Amino acid sequence: MDGDDFRSRRITYDLGVLDVANVARDPFEQFRTWFEQALATPELLEPHGVTVATADARGRPSSRVVLLRQWDARGFVFYTNYESRKGAELAENPFGAMLFWWTVLQRQVRIEGAVERVLAVESDAYFATRPRGHRLSAWASRQSAVVPDRATLERAMTEADARFPHEVERPPYWGGYRLVPDRFEFWQGRPNRVHDRIAYARDAGGWTLSRLSP
Secondary structure: OOOHHHHOOOOOOOOOOOOHHHOOOOHHHHHHHHHHHHHOOOOOOOOOEEEEEEEOOOOOEEEEEEEOOEEEOOEEEEEEEOOOHHHHHHHHOOEEEEEEEEHHHOEEEEEEEEEEEOOHHHHHHHHHHOOHHHHHHHHHOOOOOOOOOHHHHHHHHHHHHHHOOOOOOOOOOEEEEEEEEEEEEEEEOOHHHOOEEEEEEEEOOEEEEEEEOO
């Protein structure tokens, strides 16, 4: 494809406005408002899909899209293999960042903070709600490890199915992480790239709000 085919693409962002005067004082409440609107937007295939960025001990970053599975005032939870690349990086450097990008709403939310494992009982409870095939894949896949071919994965699934004819228990290397925020940013697209950006930073008294230049 010719590079000029996309360099001239332009979208006008004009669906909303965002100002310190009209957002919630608590970033979790502001997130709730936007997240509920995203969930109610049928054009968004997976509004709970979120890019999670981590970095290793040298500071080299990596990112991937995961699914947000729980959130409350304690933080934002996703589940994964603790032995995956993200798990290894979080063991070395227990901080992360999340990015929600809700295209049709012309909005994004950035969240940063420390990352911790959730309690085993929380991981057990969530694992029990997963479809059987998803539970089996947690045993079959050594996430991020090199495999020779697709057949290897399919054979591992067959073996896991035979190993667990009834209930599928949670693997000890699989569970949840909670990102505990110390910073939020809410972004609303505006015309001429003069976007609205409202940041929340945690301090001793709660949260400090500020407008950022686009």
